[in-house]
Amino acid sequence: MPRALRVSAAAFALFLVTACNSASTGGSTSTSVRGVTADTIKVGGIVSMTTASGYSKKDTDLGARARYDRANAEGGINGRKIEYLGAEDDGQDPARNLAAARKLVQQDKVFAVSPMSSVTFAGADFLDSQKVPTVGWGTLPSFCGPAHLYGFNGCLVPTPGGTLNQTWPEGLAAVLGGARGKSVALIAGDNDAGKFGIRTFTQGFKAAGFQVAYAKAVVPATSMPSDWSAYTKEILRSGPGGRAPDAVVSVMQTPYNIGLFTSLKRSGYKGVISDPTDYDPGLLAKDATKQALDGVHVLLQFQPFEADTPAMRRFKDDIKKASGGTEVPLSMHMLTGYMSADLFLSIATKAGKDLTVESFQQAADGFSDTGTLVGDRALPKGKKESFGCGALVRLKNGRYEVAVPFTCYPPIPFG
Numbered sequence: 001m002p003r004a005l006r007v008s009a010a011a012f013a014l015f016l017v018t019a020c021n022s023a024s025t026g027g028s029t030s031t032s033v034r035g036v037t038a039d040t041i042k043v044g045g046i047v048s049m050t051t052a053s054g055y056s057k058k059d060t061d062l063g064a065r066a067r068y069d070r071a072n073a074e075g076g077i078n079g080r081k082i083e084y085l086g087a088e089d090d091g092q093d094p095a096r097n098l099a100a101a102r103k104l105v106q107q108d109k110v111f112a113v114s115p116m117s118s119v120t121f122a123g124a125d126f127l128d129s130q131k132v133p134t135v136g137w138g139t140l141p142s143f144c145g146p147a148h149l150y151g152f153n154g155c156l157v158p159t160p161g162g163t164l165n166q167t168w169p170e171g172l173a174a175v176l177g178g179a180r181g182k183s184v185a186l187i188a189g190d191n192d193a194g195k196f197g198i199r200t201f202t203q204g205f206k207a208a209g210f211q212v213a214y215a216k217a218v219v220p221a222t223s224m225p226s227d228w229s230a231y232t233k234e235i236l237r238s239g240p241g242g243r244a245p246d247a248v249v250s251v252m253q254t255p256y257n258i259g260l261f262t263s264l265k266r267s268g269y270k271g272v273i274s275d276p277t278d279y280d281p282g283l284l285a286k287d288a289t290k291q292a293l294d295g296v297h298v299l300l301q302f303q304p305f306e307a308d309t310p311a312m313r314r315f316k317d318d319i320k321k322a323s324g325g326t327e328v329p330l331s332m333h334m335l336t337g338y339m340s341a342d343l344f345l346s347i348a349t350k351a352g353k354d355l356t357v358e359s360f361q362q363a364a365d366g367f368s369d370t371g372t373l374v375g376d377r378a379l380p381k382g383k384k385e386s387f388g389c390g391a392l393v394r395l396k397n398g399r400y401e402v403a404v405p406f407t408c409y410p411p412i413p414f415g
Contacts, residue, residue: 033356035111041080041348041355042111043068044104045087045337046097046136048118053224053255060117061087063337066315066322071345078353082345085110094122101126111355112348115152115340117333119193119253124149131357133347133364135340138386140193145383147361150347152339153301153374153389154382157196163411164200167390168274168299169208171404172247175272175297175392179209183239186214187231187260188251191221197251200414205249207412213245214238224255228263236267247272254278258292265292272297274392279304281329284398293395301390302339302373303406305330311373339374347379375408385411 035042049058068082076082085108088100101123104110113127116136124142127134131148138144138151144158155162173179184205188194194217202215214235219225239245248264248271250257257275264273276299284290303312319334320327348355350363368378375389388411392404 033111034105034109036080036355039076039080040083041077042083042085042109043344044085044108044110044113045340046090046100046104046113046116046118046123047087047337048092049087049089051092052222053253055092055253055255057117057333057336059331059333060115060337060340062322062328063319063334063339064115064341065337066318066334067338067341067345069322070318071341077345077348078351078355080355087115090118090120092119094120098122098126101132105130105132111357112344112360114344115337117336117340119191133344133357133360135344137336137340138382141196148357150343150364150379151382151386152336152343154377154386155384156301156386157200158384158386158414160415161384162414163385164204164207164414165301165386165388165390166204166208166409166412167301167388167392167407168201168249168276169205169210170409171299171390171392171407172249172272172274172297173208173210174404176246179205181211182209182247183211183213183245184247184249185235185238185245186212186216186249186251187219187235188217189219189221189256190217194219194221194251201249201251203414204412210247211240213240217251219252219256219260225259228259229267231260232263232267232269235264236269244269244271247274250275252277254280254283257296258289261296262288262292274299277332278395279393279400280331280333281400282331284395290395290398294397295395297392297394297403298400299390300332300393300406301386302332302335304391304393304400304402306393306400306402307406311371315373335373339372342372343377375406 047057047060068084072081090097090100097120112133114135121140121142128146128148135150138156141157143151144155176182188197198215198217202212236244274297279298347364351359364379370376375387389408391406393400394403
């Protein structure tokens with residue numbers, strides 16, 4: 001080969017090596033990281049937007065969009081804007097959840113999935129195996145342990161060796177003037193999430209000093225009962241001496257709660273009623289719904305909207321901007337989407353300019369911050385336990401009021 005051609009070939013080879021090295025090190029022209037370009041980070045979500053019962057978490061998408069919009073308005077993450085594709089609707093169906101996860105990774109090529117909010121997470125193993133950073137509401141065991149999955153307020157349903165958040169038992173103890181001598185009935189849907197919820201909350205309420213008089217995951221999860229009398233009768237006879245328990249705790253979604261609570265009230269129940277889902281001003285538009293939920297104490301794992309703090313004021317402002325400048329009723333699902341996005345953004349910022357799955361994971365290992373809407377956060381602690389904070393609000397005369405202020409409680413070992 002003539003010398004000139006040999007030099008030219010060598011130069012071309014050097015160019016290829018340099019180009020490949022530039023891409024692999026995440027430089028400004030990087031194309032080697034799925035979903036990451038020189039100036040964007042592609043993110044998608046998975047949310048139960050529609051369900052057979054009519055229950056919807058669609059506001060989760062708006063909450064996430066509001067947080068990503070603010071990040072972009074502030075210049076993005078280390079010079080990159082978030083390209084948020086919106087949320088895929090899994091319809092609360094395991095097959096659709098997995099299909100949504102596959103679409104986001106294989107077709108849309110996202111770097112991360114945030115938010116993920118559903119009662120099913122069939123796509124968890126796929127997302128973790130594909131090394132997709134995924135952030136969502138840690139109400140499912142899938143958020144407790146896998147390397148690439150994160151609960152925005154930690155692990156709420158831990159495995160043995162983890163801990164339990166005591167906000168609900170301690171909050172209701174405060175409402176009742178103490179747990180000693182008080183009985184509680186726990187009821188949930190007949191599915192994996194319901195059974196696990198009964199197990200964990202039974203332990204938590206016993207640890208707080210309550211007598212757990214009734215704890216069953218017996219309500220059909222796919223077909224809402226038209227007649228709640230059988231469940232109501234059993235609950236109302238479950239307390240000491242066959243009397244009604246001091247508190248009834250439902251680990252179910254809004255349509256189920258409306259049916260159960262209405263039946264309890266018609267039967268003359270005067271005790272405390274509580275659930276973890278019905279903090280949504282939009283529910284108050286219907287008189288029947290408002291009456292069914294009146295007096296109910298709702299568990300929150302974040303600051304109440306009624307709190308006047310800098311973080312809450314910023315959240316409300318972000319939601320208003322994302323809604324086109326109009327005031328919209330706030331819901332807990334908005335906040336779960338918002339805080340899922342917030343945790344992803346915080347870790348991605350710490351990962352630096354060279355954003356890869358590996359740098360994201362390194363940033364997550366040892367990540368911590370304080371004073372957020374869910375309290376102080378820390379990883380990898382959040383892989384085994386929740387961040388331990390929460391509040392109770394009560395619906396009274398068509399308005400929510402803070403019954404137990406936002407407090408951080410010491411967790412208890414789960415086993």
